[in-house]
Amino acid sequence: TPHPPFDTNGTWLAHVNESLVDVPTWLDEDDFHPADSYMSQSKNVWGDFNASEIKKVRKSYYGMCAQADWMLGNVMTLLD
DSSP states (O other): OOSSSOOOOHHHHTTSOGGGOOOOOOOOGGGSOHHHHHHHHHTTOOSOOOHHHHHHHHHHHHHHHHHHHHHHHHHHHHHO
16 A cells, blocks of 8 residues: 555556656755655755656556555445
C-alpha cells in the first residue's frame, strides 16, 4: 500500500505509464510550511534528489496505488 518505504514489484510497476510520471516543482527550504519541513526531516526524505530518483519514487508510489486499487476492488467484489 502507498506509504514509505516506497517499494513494490514489477507486477504493479507495469501498470504505471512512465511517460506520465513527472517531477514536481520543489519549493525553496525557506518557503516550506513548518509541518512539511518537519515531515520531510522526520521521515528522512530531506535532501538533494535528482530527477531520476524522484521519478523512481513517484513511479513506485503509483504502482502501490495500483495495487491498493486492485485490493480494494477485490473487497468490493466480495461484498457484492
